[in-house]
Amino acid sequence: MSTSQFGTPIENDTEAVVVVGSGAGGGTVAYELTRRGVPCVVLEAGAWLKPEDYENDEWAAFNQMAWLDQRTTSGSWRVSRDFPNLPAWIVKAVGGSTTHWSGATPRFHEHEFKTRTYYGDVEGANLLDWPITLAEMEPYYDKAEIAMGSTHRHGRPPLPANNNYKVFANGAEKVGYKYYATGPYATNAEPYDGRPASIQDGFNFQGDKSTAKWSTAVREIPRAVESGKCDLRTQCQAVQVTHDAQGRANAVLYVDSEGTLHRQAASVVCVAGNSIESPRLLLMSASGLHPDGLANSSGQVGRNYMRHLTASAYARFDRDVRMYRGETMAGIIADEARLDTSRGFVGGYYMETLSLGVPFLAAFVDPGTWGREFTEVMDAYARTAGMWIVGEDMPQESNRVTLNAGVLDPFGLPAPDVHFDDHPNDVAMREHAWGRADLLYESVGADATHRTPPYPSTHNLGTCRMSERPEDGVVGRYGEAHDVPGLFVSDGSQMTTGASANPTLTIVALAIRQAEHIADRLGKGEL
Amino acid sequence: MADLKPALVSLLRAAYPHPSFPDAPYERTADTILGQLDEDLWHRLALEHGLANLDTEALADPHSEAASAYLRSIEDAEFFAFVRGVTVVTLYNDHEVWDLLGYEGASYDKGGYVERGFDDLDWLPDPRIEEYDGPDALQPVADADQPTAKA
Ligand SMILES: Cc1cc2nc3c(=O)[nH]c(=O)nc-3n(C[C@H](O)[C@H](O)[C@H](O)COP(=O)(O)OP(=O)(O)OC[C@H]3O[C@@H](n4cnc5c(N)ncnc54)[C@H](O)[C@@H]3O)c2cc1C
Numbered sequence: 001m002s003t004s005q006f007g008t009p010i011e012n013d014t015e016a017v018v019v020v021g022s023g024a025g026g027g028t029v030a031y032e033l034t035r036r037g038v039p040c041v042v043l044e045a046g047a048w049l050k051p052e053d054y055e056n057d058e059w060a061a062f063n064q065m066a067w068l069d070q071r072t073t074s075g076s077w078r079v080s081r082d083f084p085n086l087p088a089w090i091v092k093a094v095g096g097s098t099t100h101w102s103g104a105t106p107r108f109h110e111h112e113f114k115t116r117t118y119y120g121d122v123e124g125a126n127l128l129d130w131p132i133t134l135a136e137m138e139p140y141y142d143k144a145e146i147a148m149g150s151t152h153r154h155g156r157p158p159l160p161a162n163n164n165y166k167v168f169a170n171g172a173e174k175v176g177y178k179y180y181a182t183g184p185y186a187t188n189a190e191p192y193d194g195r196p197a198s199i200q201d202g203f204n205f206q207g208d209k210s211t212a213k214w215s216t217a218v219r220e221i222p223r224a225v226e227s228g229k230c231d232l233r234t235q236c237q238a239v240q241v242t243h244d245a246q247g248r249a250n251a252v253l254y255v256d257s258e259g260t261l262h263r264q265a266a267s268v269v270c271v272a273g274n275s276i277e278s279p280r281l282l283l284m285s286a287s288g289l290h291p292d293g294l295a296n297s298s299g300q301v302g303r304n305y306m307r308h309l310t311a312s313a314y315a316r317f318d319r320d321v322r323m324y325r326g327e328t329m330a331g332i333i334a335d336e337a338r339l340d341t342s343r344g345f346v347g348g349y350y351m352e353t354l355s356l357g358v359p360f361l362a363a364f365v366d367p368g369t370w371g372r373e374f375t376e377v378m379d380a381y382a383r384t385a386g387m388w389i390v391g392e393d394m395p396q397e398s399n400r401v402t403l404n405a406g407v408l409d410p411f412g413l414p415a416p417d418v419h420f421d422d423h424p425n426d427v428a429m430r431e432h433a434w435g436r437a438d439l440l441y442e443s444v445g446a447d448a449t450h451r452t453p454p455y456p457s458t459h460n461l462g463t464c465r466m467s468e469r470p471e472d473g474v475v476g477r478y479g480e481a482h483d484v485p486g487l488f489v490s491d492g493s494q495m496t497t498g499a500s501a502n503p504t505l506t507i508v509a510l511a512i513r514q515a516e517h518i519a520d521r522l523g524k525g526e527l
Numbered sequence: 528m529a530d531l532k533p534a535l536v537s538l539l540r541a542a543y544p545h546p547s548f549p550d551a552p553y554e555r556t557a558d559t560i561l562g563q564l565d566e567d568l569w570h571r572l573a574l575e576h577g578l579a580n581l582d583t584e585a586l587a588d589p590h591s592e593a594a595s596a597y598l599r600s601i602e603d604a605e606f607f608a609f610v611r612g613v614t615v616v617t618l619y620n621d622h623e624v625w626d627l628l629g630y631e632g633a634s635y636d637k638g639g640y641v642e643r644g645f646d647d648l649d650w651l652p653d654p655r656i657e658e659y660d661g662p663d664a665l666q667p668v669a670d671a672d673q674p675t676a677k678a
Contacts, residue, residue: 056633059620109667117674158656162645169654179665181658199639209635319650324630326645340669358630362619370542370611371595378619379545382629444651 001047003256006232007225016041016231017518018252018266020238020281023096024507025491026272027216027224028147032515034229038522041264042221042230043254045237045273046093051218054099054207058359061206065099067092070415071276072404077420078453082367087418088307089456090274094234095217097274097458098504099207102329103186103214104352104390105150105505107141110134111339112347112392112499118339119346124423125394126304130496131468131477140509148214148508149192151183158182159189162200162326164353167317167385167444172333172351174443175436179334186214186505187327193219200326202355236262239413241269241285241294241487249487255411268518268527272491272511275305275460279401279493280416282464282474295464295481300474302401305420306462306498309349309391311430312452314365315441316380323355323385336436337391337500345428348500349391351437356386365452377450385441389433390459392500394423401463459503464493478517479510486527490514532557534578538610540589542598543618547627556618560610570609577606 010016017033019026022044030040046065055061066089073080073087080087091097111118113130121127145153152158159182161169172180187204190197198212211218224230233254239261240253249269254262271278279302285294293301331353338348356364358381365377377384399421403414422430434451441449467473470482479494481487492507499506521527535557536550543553564571585597601607618624625632634640670676 056635059616111668118668118672152658160646161654161656163648165656166646166648166651166654169656170651173654178659178661178663180655182656198641199635200641200645201633201635201639202645203633203635210639320629321648322629322644325634325640325643325647334665338665338667338669339672341672342669357632358625358628359616359620362615368611371598372544372590375543375545378628379547 001235002258003233003235004048006048006234007230008228010039010041010231012263013265015265015267017268017270018043018264019270019272019490020252021096021272021274021491022094022216022221022232023091023272023274023491024098024216024504025511026270027095027098027220028508028511029270029272029490029515030230031220031224032512033519034224034227036519037229038519039229040224040231042224042232043236043238043252043264044094044232044234046091046234048094048234049099049207051207051209051211054209056201056203056206056209058206058357065091065093065207069409070407072407072415072417074417075399075419075421077422079456080420083456086456088276088460089458090460093217094221095215098215099217100205101215101504102204104329104332104502105145105148105184105186106332106334106337106350106501108134108499108501108506112497115497122346122394122425124396125425126397127395128465128467128472128496131466137509140513141505143512144505144509145184147219148186148505149188150505151185151187151189152181153184156192157189159185159187159198159327159330162330163321164323164326164355164385165331167321167441168331168353168387171440171444175440177333177335181332182330183332185327185330187330188212198327202324202326202328204328237411238273238281239284239411241271241281243287243289243294243484247289248485259411267522268486268488270488270490274491275463275493276401276416276418278489278491279463280403283403284413295474295484295487297483298471298473300465300472302463303397303399304395304462304465305399305401305418305460306393306395306495307420307454307457308459308498309389309393309426309429309433310454311389311433312354312386313389313434313437313441313449314361314377314384314386314452315446315449317383317385317446320382321385322382324357328355329353329388336433343432345425345432347392347425347429349389349429349433350500351433352388352390354386354388364455365450387437389430389437390500390502391429391433392498393426395462395497396421396423459492459498461492461495461498461503464489466494466496479514488514488518531561531575531578534581534583535560537583537586537589538578538581539614539618541586541594542611543614544589545627546590548624552618552621552624555621556614559617560613563613573606573609577604
């Protein structure tokens with residue numbers, strides 16, 4: 001496939017809002033702006049795959065849409081040993097990682113916007129309160145849940161219990177948890193918003209062929225393209241954001257699939273390439289005025305990279321479970337997603353049902369293992385139940401995305417390096433969560449549980465963080481760079497801290513709020 | 528060049544011992560590994576040398592303690608790491624292996640699993656799917672962790 005154009009063309013020298021990336025953040029911003037009549041150019045590095053293109057096969061789908069350009073890793077995290085060139089499992093396609101995502105949509109708690117206040121001075125952690133509060137976010141959480149069709153919210157019914165959930169929820173009840181349910185998940189239990197109900201086909205990390213699952217590839221992007229205000233250019237990768245003599249963002253340079261460089265003039269630039277590519281783009285945009293990278297006078301661009309705690313537990317039983325039948329994720333336990341330092345750590349975590357097929361379970365259950373210890377796990381496949389653990393990890397200045405000038409991508413540009421070390425708080429939380437998962441599964445008769453280490457990161461956060469004061473972070477309360485007027489960050493890299501919740505609902509809510517703000521200021525001639 | 532396949536198959540059987548598996552999936556995986564050598568001189572050198580010196584007698588019974596003890600002794604060798612890297616993404620991507628392990632794979636063309644057993648587990652009671660609506664609301668912050676409590 002090669003560069004394609006969709007929607008209504010906009011001239012390269014016409015100043016438009018230029019959105020980099022069409023995933024959760026970028027797709028939402030583009031839709032929310034174009035529906036208010038604001039012209040947008042959307043540059044997307046990947047192709048537009050349609051539901052009929054999705055492969056219901058784990059490796060085929062991964063090779064079809066994962067971001068596989070050269071990346072490097074460093075630090076003590078196990079991903080760097082097992083998958084040295086795959087720090088993250090994210091998507092290069094229209095819709096970004098929302099084509100892969102599984103749809104869990106919990107909100108942040110109030111205190112999770114104020115971690116410096118609540119957690120105090122945690123050694124080695126670069127904690128900071130967000131410049132915004134839950135109260136300010138609530139109306140946007142509502143809008144995001146309605147857009148995404150979250151189950152259990154706004155009249156949307158719950159998903160039914162699948163086999164994996166039956167084990168999970170019975171275990172939850174047995175160990176005394178109360179706050180479990182099959183959602184909220186942004187997958188239709190009944191038809192909604194022009195899309196059908198789930199047929200429980202067992203594939204959604206691979207793109208959902210049925211479209212029961214929300215993604216910006218099935219909702220926001222098609223609607224933006226039909227608005228008459230959007231020029232979507234696929235397989236166009238932004239490589240630099242430029243500014244004028246006054247320091248205002250004024251254009252984006254991008255490369256098409258032939259390797260040709262283009263310039264798109266911009267009134268506003270919204271960067272939403274996910275938390276590895278967004279800081280990489282800013283670092284590649286260094287100038288005389290911004291010698292350390294665009295918008296980096298704080299020195300925080302690329303720092304405070306977070307990936308959530310993550311771990312999994314797979315339990316074997318003496319009877320069939322068949323976890324792969326039905327929605328990949330459709331169960332959540334919130335009892336541990338709270339602040340209670342008597343457990344030995346700050347922050348909290350969710351437990352969520354998770355199923356992998358045979359190919360991915362083999363690759364990820366315990367990378368590098370072999371022998372009977374490994375094949376016993378695989379032999380029990382049909383009798384296995386699984387859960388994922390997602391919790392708040394500590395922002396650390398040294399966990400960071402940098403340019404690795406020694407390794408080049410296919411365009412000849414420096415590859416990003418992702419450096420990560422676990423914080424002791426992350427380790428303590430993970431041990432606690434594995435222990436609880438063992439108890440939960442043992443309570444319903446598990447023969448054994450296997451503790452699976454973090455996968456390459458699916459949640460990538462924090463590398464252009466939001467802060468009240470310019471010296472503490474990269475962007476302010478609406479995601480606009482403190483030091484580059486007209487430059488916004490619209491994805492998960494804005495997150496000041498990661499909370500225990502899966503991030504996408506919050507990314508979408510922030511993007512809706514940001515688009516409203518941009519449209520408002522454009523309308524007043526302020527941008 | 529000597530036929531590397533028999534030695535490779537016995538290595539695979541012992542490194543990934545599944546009592547229920549016939550030889551065919553291991554043989555297909557061996558073919559895939561050998562097929563990659565044309566493009567990869569470094570792994571060709573490592574694998575040919577490694578297999579030429581493999582103690583196939585120790586691997587005769589793939590399920591024996593002797594076989595796994597022997598494999599532990601060569602665990603860090605480059606050729607063994609290469610074999611493992613390809614095997615884990617090939618053997619378990621083999622559809623006969625899926626059948627043997629009870630994985631049914633794609634279902635979209637059959638209408639999904641909604642009418643085909645997505646909820647057929649019957650050895651546990653049907654759990655609640657709605658959120659808890661009892662008297663005790665989740666308390667997001669323990670009393671002792673309120674900032675005022677610490678001050
Ligand atoms: C397997 C999996 C399961 C997940 N499950 C959940 C879940 O249950 N709940 C949840 O909340 N989250 C989940 N996530 C995470 C979720 O997908 C991400 O948080 C979210 O999509 C991030 O949004 P984003 O806008 O930051 O980036 P993305 O959605 O990744 O979009 C970034 C886009 O930008 C494009 N891009 C990057 N650089 C450039 C460039 N220079 N020029 C042009 N385009 C560029 C990329 O190709 C991509 O399309 C999951 C992720 C994965 C991979």
